[in-house]
Amino acid sequence: MRLFVAIGLPDGVTEALENLATALPVGRAMAADAMHLTLAFAGEQPGDVAEDIAHSLDTMRHPAIALHLKGLDTLGGREPHVLAIMAERAPALMALQAQVATRLRAAGVDLERRRFRPHVTLARFNRRLAAEEAVKLGRFLEAHGDAALPAFEAASFALYRSDLGKAGAIHTELMRYDLG
DSSP states (O other): OEEEEEEEOOHHHHHHHHHHHHTOSSSEEOOGGGOEEEEEEEEEOOHHHHHHHHHHHHTOOOOOEEEOEEEEEEESTTSOOEEEEEEOOOHHHHHHHHHHHHHHHHTTOOOOOSOOOOEEEEEEOSSOOOHHHHHHHHHHHHHHTTOBOOOEEEOEEEEEEEEEETTEEEEEEEEEEEOO
């Protein structure tokens, strides 16, 4: 099963982000129920590893954290594949992500070794943007690039299963872990 660990977002936050995403003139906007802040992507894992992950995360202790989402950015280098709102790299968030990654590695998950860029995906681009689409995206970023939401408290995170379908991924919460 395809697994990831993420912080779910409050309804008011996802509504605001969905409104922003649907205003984007290019790409495929994410639905509010698919928005989250990924802490670690475990990829395809057998059932026994999933159980080890769930147990390992259950023994974690970490305080609740304040999240502040601000500033739009594209991810994917010169040919962006995602539009995201970035999360402030607060020490508590970075520590939580490091702790989750350590637990997943201890459970046998081979995580990618790239720098954690905390964000919430707003839209996906399934192909290289045509010149006209790139101009539209540029105008959207000029108008909305400094978007920010009030800080909010993340009181939990969860282990999710991701099932890929023609309409996009469907995320199912397998286990929730309280912070605090």
